[in-house]
Amino acid sequence: MQPEAPGRGFPVSEFETRTEKTQALMAKAGLAGLLLMSEAEVRYFSGFQTLFWQSPTRPWFLFVPASGKPVAVIPEIGAALMRQTWLEDIRTWSAPSPDDDGISLLSDLLSPLAAGKERLGVLKGHETSLRMPLGDWERLLSELPELEIADATPLVRSLRMVKSPAEIEKLAHICAIGSATFEQVPELVAEGDPLEDVFRSFRRAALLNGADDVPYLVGAAEQGGYADVISPPSRAPLKTGDILMLDTGAVWDGYFCDFDRNWAVGRADDEARRAYDVLWRATEAGLEAARPGATCRDLFLAMGRVIAEMDTSGGDVGRLGHGLGMQLTEWPSHAAFDESVIEENMVLTLEPSLSYGNGVMMVHEEDIVIRPGGAALLTRRAPVELPVL
Structure with a gap:
């Protein structure tokens, strides 16, 4: 619907x-x-x-x-x-x-x-x-x-950086479309499906759910985690033990959503479950820190403290989220260098990531709007535990 x-x-x-x-x-x-x-x-x-x-x-x-x-x-x-x-x-x-x-x-x-x-x-x-x-x-x-x-x-x-009520309404709508599409993934995807076909199925579902376009869709599916998050999809089939990630930038009336979801195919090992848990809690820390008057650096540090429970590399990806609007990524950046002050009606992503195991990683992302009392989710929050397909 x-x-x-x-x-x-x-x-x-x-x-x-x-x-x-x-x-x-x-x-x-x-x-x-x-x-x-x-x-x-x-x-x-x-x-x-x-x-x-x-x-x-x-x-x-x-x-x-x-x-x-x-x-x-x-x-x-x-x-x-x-x-x-x-x-x-x-x-x-x-x-x-x-x-x-x-x-x-x-x-x-x-x-x-x-x-x-x-x-x-x-x-x-x-x-x-x-x-x-x-x-x-x-x-x-x-x-x-x-x-x-x-x-x-x-x-x-x-x-x-500061969105009008009408802009926020459009952003909330495309985030709702993205959320509805992610919730359909268990119905769209099965073990043995080539990753390339998974991407096509997701795009079709997003369009049927009301997106005008899906110009950005990246992801991966590899054993226990994935090595990068920007490669084009291959014909490799989904296998038991894979961690599947899809990250979408769908558009409605010129405004983007930008968030991802992770699933385990068939089963998840303990390390992948732990990585997911750390990232979910890092996102919670970002949600708590995202208040008017805080800085983007504050959000980066709040999420980084939780990430450090499992990954002490110090945020090699450079940032843990960014602005969102007419472009997939906008100012500001949740990074150690960015002292931009968070203001009411900013729309931001929270995007903690970590490396673990034998050279694999995991990324989690949500979209939020800043209200007087703090952050409100525009996306429907990911499950607390790593879902299994």
Whole structure:
């Protein structure tokens, strides 16, 4: 049975609020404009949602001015869809055009800022990328030599980390779909099934349960545990004694869930059961620590103390969870280096992992939202004991 879905899209007021908050922060930072080029940021401010981002052929630009609505500078092929958003100023060119892929339009748009020797914010920091040819970027700057380029990563990061009620509703819905699909796995999977077929069965079930897509599905099945969690599935059949793990990033209306589940096939040995128990309790420690005012480092340390009962490697995977939203992984990171302060309405994953035995590992993951009194699960909590298929 499919969970009841919230409405798709957002009211115009959602985008107005995002833009007003951004412009207030821009004023404090002394930014006269913000130039965005990546899918999540363009969608965050416009509502423009398309799979056409999968093609690297065309760049897409969105300019947030100091006041007023954002301006889209996009290939003509996207004009009809962009006109369905709340934006009014949409400037297009016939693309691809390698000799001038929107650069003249951008230069015209930004020239008043350059004339006033103003500061333009762009994303320069960790987990960002320049989604346009470097040569075009250099050309743009050469045409606007008086324009000062500033890093707007902290500004955009602070906005996107804290979700609106409407965003949380969408995230809760896709997490419910993911949870329902994981609960069907015992009906979908049997000993002898090739892992490749297990992946296909899971994807089909998630789509039938209401997911729009399952762009991310990884996992493993090996004796007593698994060696990695990112390899493509093979045709190897499930065998008694395997630990099966599936980790899904399913999507509904542009928002992701990201969590996993573990099962033993036929039977589980004592070491695998212990690893599962340690990770379940590490997740409990993360849930307890995830409160407004705590830091991501606090969550990392809280989970790490429990993990150390079985694995003292010190968190070689780098982090034990992250932000979640329009992207499978977002800011922040539950890691020793991340002092980001947890705030109400952040949506996060808790993802403790450990190594044990003869070079195997286990990972556990849940999705949560931060409420005034602490963390609330968006996923339906995994069983206390390692389930056996």
